[in-house]
Amino acid sequence: MQKISRTIRTAILLAFIIFVFGALIYSRIMAYSLAPTMKTSDFHGLPTWYIPIAYLIDYFSHGWICLLFAFVVAGLIYEMIPKDIITRYMSGSKSIGYILAIIIAPFLTVCSCTMVPLFAGVLYSGAGIGPAITFLLMAPSSNILAILLTGELLYWELAWVRILVSIVVALIAGVIISRTPFGRAVEQEHQTNRVNMETDMKLVQPPLDERLWNALKFGGYLAKQILPYFILGLIAVAYIEAYMPEDIVGTYLTGIQGILIASVLGGPLYTPTLVEIVIGRGLWNLGMSKGALLSWLMGQPYDVANALAVSRIARWKVVLTYMVIAWAGSVIFGILYGTFAGSL
């Protein structure tokens, strides 16, 4: 009896997941836009209070498939990824540490409260400060949620560039910091003598229906955490698009100067995950260059809240160094991308 009800539950959950994937694929085949379609001119003549409502309706009537898909996929991947591989291989060698940091960061850090413990954990696990920093910089700018939404709301070329640039910047920052005297000092402080690692971990796995349900629940939890900010961001974007004169964006957010401004605004101005994407879209619609758009998106890793949390574990010098490297990276790659994409 219990077996039958488990099978039925598994089937229902799988059907739902297949439906979500199907909906996204269907929207792709039909070339149906998942991003809002309103233009600046559509806002003219609307009463002030109605602007965000019109924008939200426009957004959610197109974007729900994309959001649903993003949260379901994030939940599934987080639940299904075998987490003990990290523990097992992180302490291997330096290069394995770097590779692992790059591979796991996008999948395990969709929830901000796992981020700092993970940073400390990587540090203590013996992988050293380099991979820990790489992990830290890689996580916010290229987690799967951010990438999926960058691709869907902006365009996929930008999403790939974002991943690539994140990897390069995170690696450079990790390697540089691991060679500085203060980086080494932090590493030394966190040396541990791990002896009985393997013996104390015997992970258990629940049956498939519970795992699928857990995955959806986690996706729902993420949605609950992120959507309120996301909606606030959309409201802000509605007003930006409605009232910001296009020539201001066109004048200040293009060229090298535009990249510098975007990179400075993108960081310290603490934008919660995913909000940078909607605001970026608003500014891009108004004429921000592609180069500045990339710099804007790359601002995430050096935002202030993140830095404060990390400075509790590492030293200020480490935090400042990686912030400077991440900022320089966002400027340099913004210029490069702008030049190559022909939109500086």
Place this chain on the structure above:
Amino acid sequence: MKEVNVEVIGSDPPCPRCRKTRENVEKAASKHGVKVNITHLNAASRGVVEKYGVLVTPALAVNGVVKTMGRIPSEEEVERILAETSK
């Protein structure tokens, strides 16, 4: 019945997901009539990483053995784990 030592390993201060894990342990224990001794461990501290090597929180260790990591075990699952351990 023997007392079971349960350690919830998470961030410090406990994040919502760590609190939920602890809640599920408490509920499962009272339902099952198992006496549990729950402690919260800070995942970002030397001793804990040294002992358990837990990198993804929240994690659950029962009598010194890590059973789940990086997810909230449901009440039923904690019940199963407790039943297994207190056998």
